[in-house]
Amino acid sequence: MGTALCQPTHGRWQDSLSRLRGRVGVGVLSTNNVLRKERAPTRIASSDAIRPPPQAGEAKKELPSVVVVKDHNAILLHAVDEAAVRAGLSIGLPLANARAICPELTVYDADPAADLKTLNDIADWCDRFTPLVALDAPYGLFLDITGCAHLFGGERALLQIVTNALSRRGFAVSAAIAGTSIAARTLTRHVSGKIVADGAEAQAVGPLPVSALGADSAVTTGLRRAGLKTIGDVAARAPHEISARFGAAFTTLLSHALGQGDAPISPRKPLPDYIVEKRFPEPIATDTVIALTLSSLAKMLVAAMDKQGKGARQLEASFFRTDGAVRAIMVETGRPVTRPEMIDRLFSERLDALNDPLDPGFGFDLIRLAAGRTEIVVQQQRDLDATVHDNDEISALIDRIAARIGGKRVVVHLPLESHIPERAALALPAQHHQAAASAAAWPERVAGEPPLRPLRLFEQPEPIKVPFASVPDGPPHQFTWRRALHAVVRVEGPERIAMEWWKQDGAALTRDYFRIEDAEGQRFWIFRDGLYESELRDEEDKPVPANWYVHGLFA
Amino acid sequence: MNGARTGTLASLRGSIARIEAPSDAAMPNRIALGHAGADAMLRGGLAPAALHEVFAAGHQGGAATGFIAGLAGLISARKPLVWVRQDFSDRENGALSMRGLAELGLDPRLLVTVRAADVDSGLRTAADALACDALGAVVLEIWGQARQLDLVASRKLTLAAQASGVTALVLRIAAAPIPSTAETRWIVRAAHSPPGNAASPWGAPRVEAELVRNRHGPVGRWIMEWKCDECQFSEPSAYPQPVAATPAHRPHQAQARAGHRLAS
Numbered sequence: 100m101g102t103a104l105c106q107p108t109h110g111r112w113q114d115s116l117s118r119l120r121g122r123v124g125v126g127v128l129s130t131n132n133v134l135r136k137e138r139a140p141t142r143i144a145s146s147d148a149i150r151p152p153p154q155a156g157e158a159k160k161e162l163p164s165v166v167v168v169k170d171h172n173a174i175l176l177h178a179v180d181e182a183a184v185r186a187g188l189s190i191g192l193p194l195a196n197a198r199a200i201c202p203e204l205t206v207y208d209a210d211p212a213a214d215l216k217t218l219n220d221i222a223d224w225c226d227r228f229t230p231l232v233a234l235d236a237p238y239g240l241f242l243d244i245t246g247c248a249h250l251f252g253g254e255r256a257l258l259q260i261v262t263n264a265l266s267r268r269g270f271a272v273s274a275a276i277a278g279t280s281i282a283a284r285t286l287t288r289h290v291s292g293k294i295v296a297d298g299a300e301a302q303a304v305g306p307l308p309v310s311a312l313g314a315d316s317a318v319t320t321g322l323r324r325a326g327l328k329t330i331g332d333v334a335a336r337a338p339h340e341i342s343a344r345f346g347a348a349f350t351t352l353l354s355h356a357l358g359q360g361d362a363p364i365s366p367r368k369p370l371p372d373y374i375v376e377k378r379f380p381e382p383i384a385t386d387t388v389i390a391l392t393l394s395s396l397a398k399m400l401v402a403a404m405d406k407q408g409k410g411a412r413q414l415e416a417s418f419f420r421t422d423g424a425v426r427a428i429m430v431e432t433g434r435p436v437t438r439p440e441m442i443d444r445l446f447s448e449r450l451d452a453l454n455d456p457l458d459p460g461f462g463f464d465l466i467r468l469a470a471g472r473t474e475i476v477v478q479q480q481r482d483l484d485a486t487v488h489d490n491d492e493i494s495a496l497i498d499r500i501a502a503r504i505g506g507k508r509v510v511v512h513l514p515l516e517s518h519i520p521e522r523a524a525l526a527l528p529a530q531h532h533q534a535a536a537s538a539a540a541w542p543e544r545v546a547g548e549p550p551l552r553p554l555r556l557f558e559q560p561e562p563i564k565v566p567f568a569s570v571p572d573g574p575p576h577q578f579t580w581r582r583a584l585h586a587v588v589r590v591e592g593p594e595r596i597a598m599e600w601w602k603q604d605g606a607a608l609t610r611d612y613f614r615i616e617d618a619e620g621q622r623f624w625i626f627r628d629g630l631y632e633s634e635l636r637d638e639e640d641k642p643v644p645a646n647w648y649v650h651g652l653f654a
Numbered sequence: 655m656n657g658a659r660t661g662t663l664a665s666l667r668g669s670i671a672r673i674e675a676p677s678d679a680a681m682p683n684r685i686a687l688g689h690a691g692a693d694a695m696l697r698g699g700l701a702p703a704a705l706h707e708v709f710a711a712g713h714q715g716g717a718a719t720g721f722i723a724g725l726a727g728l729i730s731a732r733k734p735l736v737w738v739r740q741d742f743s744d745r746e747n748g749a750l751s752m753r754g755l756a757e758l759g760l761d762p763r764l765l766v767t768v769r770a771a772d773v774d775s776g777l778r779t780a781a782d783a784l785a786c787d788a789l790g791a792v793v794l795e796i797w798g799q800a801r802q803l804d805l806v807a808s809r810k811l812t813l814a815a816q817a818s819g820v821t822a823l824v825l826r827i828a829a830a831p832i833p834s835t836a837e838t839r840w841i842v843r844a845a846h847s848p849p850g851n852a853a854s855p856w857g858a859p860r861v862e863a864e865l866v867r868n869r870h871g872p873v874g875r876w877i878m879e880w881k882c883d884e885c886q887f888s889e890p891s892a893y894p895q896p897v898a899a900t901p902a903h904r905p906h907q908a909q910a911r912a913g914h915r916l917a918s
Contacts, residue, residue, distance in 0.1 A: 488788070489733075489734075489788035490788075492786050492787070492788035493734055493766070493786065493788050493789070495786075496736075496782065496783060496786040496788075496789075497766065499782060500768060500779050500782060500783070503775075503778075503779075504768070504770065504771070504775055504779065508768060508769045508770070508771075509766065509767075509768050509769075510766070510767050510768075510769065511765070511766055511767070512752045512762050512765060512767070514752070514762075520751075520753070523752075523753055524751070524752040524753065524762075526767065529766050533766075536763060537763050537764075538763075539762075539763055541752065541753075541756045541761075541762055541763070542753070542756065543756075544756055544757050544759065544882065546883050547855075547883065548855065549855055549856065549857035549858045549859075549882070550754060550757035550758060550857065550858075550859065550882060551757060552751060552753040552754045552757050553716070553748075553751060553754050554716060554719050554720050554723065554750065554751060554754035554755065554757075554758065554859075555715065555716055555719055555747050555748035555749065555750060555751060555754065556748050556749055556750075556751035556754065557748040557749075558744070558748070558749060581713075583713065588846075589847060589856055589857075591856070591857065614857060616846070616847055616856065616857065619843075619844060620717075620843075620844040620845045620846040620847070620860070620862075621713070621714070621716060621717065621844045622716065622844065622847075622857055623716075651748055651751065651754070652715060652716030652719075652747065652748060653716055653720070653754075653857065653859070654716055654717060654719060654720020654721070654723070654724075654754075654758065654859035654861075654880065
């Protein structure tokens with residue numbers, strides 16, 4: 100059994116949500132659609148989900164239930180179901196009053212985090228309609244359906260699909276389509292299922308009460324006291340009068356609701372450059388079919404990108420389960436990918452290596468492949484220049500390894516301008532920094548000298564026990580590291596490395612490094628932390644013995 | 655029938671003779687280490703497109719790393735190098751320092767490091783990397799007695815190396831040798847710097863390398879010094895030859911004073 104749209108975390112609403120399993124009745128469209136990023140006159144659908152949270156089946160029991168929230172030491176109703184509304188309860192009422200009105204009340208605590216998660220899950224599900232889905236917290240969603248509606252049989256059908264599917268899951272849905280997001284939201288506050296043609300917003304929202312605008316309660320009350328009961332009434336006044344009384348923000352909100360100007364929605368995810376998807380009349384669940392689908396999608400994606408000479412740097416496959424859960428899997432590449440086999444291979448590596456494998460549950464009814472970031476591909480002569488070929492091979496190898504074990508685990512090294520040994524090099528993801536690393540300038544070694552820096556460097560210098568030194572700031576004669584005693588045979592040093600005293604937090608102690616060889620022939624890089632007498636003093640200004648560390652091992 | 659049998663016998667004898675021939679002649683494509691004794695024993699040097707193993711005790715990580723870095727530098731010959739390292743190895747022996755690598759005369763720009771979380775993912779990554787013929791060599795560094803690195807795993811690595819022509823080098827620290835398909839197997843420990851006066855430079859990478867397996871010849875034990883400027887191994891300079899046992903009985907106090915050279 101798969102998880103449902105939302106996890107039962109807390110309270111009864113979550114409980115009842117978790118029971119909502121089943122098939123989503125999305126229209127069966129076995130078309131393969133290629134969408135391109137475009138900006139045209141926008142059509143926005145807004146749906147207010149969850150808002151009164153009552154659930155299907157609650158009405159039968161006729162026992163009113165409410166969700167309460169604690170606000171400044173008062174317990175107020177946060178949400179009410181239909182039975183509670185019928186009993187005369189409303190949001191914002193103190194719980195004590197509500198109990199007085201309706202003694203047999205079932206009360207649950209509000210859980211805003213779970214609500215937000217549910218809203219996010221619904222937004223994930225809505226990704227199947229359009230890539231531009233924005234949250235309108237706490238209860239709403241905006242879907243920019245510009246250029247998408249015809250794929251679902253028109254705006255009316257799309258609205259129906261969304262409303263039906265969400266209602267079937269037990270959410271109370273109110274949805275509308277309009278030219279601007281605020282107009283659509285205003286419409287949903289009052290009546291569900293409205294579709295407003297472009298330019299007819301003013302007419303549509305005019306008769307609605309001012310509360311539908313969703314402004315502050317102070318503004319709404321003020322308007323009502325001024326005798327302006329509907330949005331039409333407010334719109335009839337001169338804008339400067341409204342601004343003077345209620346502020347410019349409200350005037351802007353009003354003009355957006357009337358369809359004059361638009362506030363952009365902020366989608367949850369950046370719009371991918373290319374999207375290809377496949378819908379299934381019957382949900383699919385087997386690995387073979389999923390792999391076949393992915394490879395055919397990869398071919399379509401590459402064909403679409405190829406027309407514009409692009410290659411993908413970031414790919415995302417989204418698997419939409421019939422029960423509403425969505426799993427997105429992303430792979431990144433170091434170079435633009437232009438071959439479908441490569442995409443195939445990257446995803447098969449990634450899917451193989453997933454810690455929690457792809458769970459088809461009752462099956463996937465939509466699989467989508469999106470190129471999140473693309474680049475123009477520079478075609479190079481391949482068969483004559485061997486280095487071009489080699490570089491491509493290595494990039495492909497890095498991409499494959501990174502797809503399986505993660506991009507941060509495949510690193511190249513860059514020099515850093517620092518005299519502090521542990522900060523002298525930087526390990527960066529190979530996918531993004533390969534070119535920089537191959538052109539990096541490392542410090543030249545001094546010819547004729549033995550290595551002056553160790554081959555292996557500890558990230559954290561390891562403390563060693565030094566019993567005594569002949570002179571306080573001299574090298575040790577023997578030391579104990581990892582419970583083994585090492586007798587020092589040869590010493591070279593000290594090499595004094597001061598910390599970054601010019602920085603605020605650079606108050607670390609000066610280090611004296613010694614290159615030493617022990618009786619077995621092992622060579623270490625050890626240092627004394629702090630200068631004797633000048634830096635190492637206790638509260639009574641007496642010199643204290645220094646700490647010694649081993650920082651690296653020479654070959 | 656008789657003729658056919660003699661023919662078979664002759665061809666078998668021929669192949670046995672080829673196998674047993676004391677071929678002092680260097681084999682083609684061998685990569686010379688630079689150490690005359692070892693090169694002679696290896697018939698010209700290390701075989702490319704094969705698996706070579708280097709073992710070391712847990713506290714000999716530095717010397718073993720230097721030895722395998724030298725081998726990788728020789729074999730990869732200015733081609734990119736993939737070094738697959740277990741996270742645990744970093745904690746035990748420290749991470750590979752790029753400045754230190756540059757000090758050995760090798761080029762950090764050609765190195766791609768893969769930090770594998772465990773032995774399994776390290777093995778798989780190494781096998782993947784071995785399939786990429788643009789690489790010079792692949793180093794797989796595994797800490798401890800890894801059960802996964804058995805005969806089957808080493809066979810896989812060998813086959814991948816043969817197919818692509820990329821050399822596989824496996825560094826096993828704190829592990830005891832077990833049967834594998836390696837072409838050569840070395841046990842490495844640190845060797846002393848040559849005795850000298852206080853001002854003489856010391857500290858060149860110097861290892862005592864014991865060849866314990868050689869598929870095509872005898873084994874041996876040498877002291878090798880890595881020449882950082884020439885980028886190859888050599889016979890140790892100013893060292894009493896031959897050296898067999900580990901000298902670990904010197905009066906270190908006196909040595910320490912003699913060897914203490916203040917940095918200018």
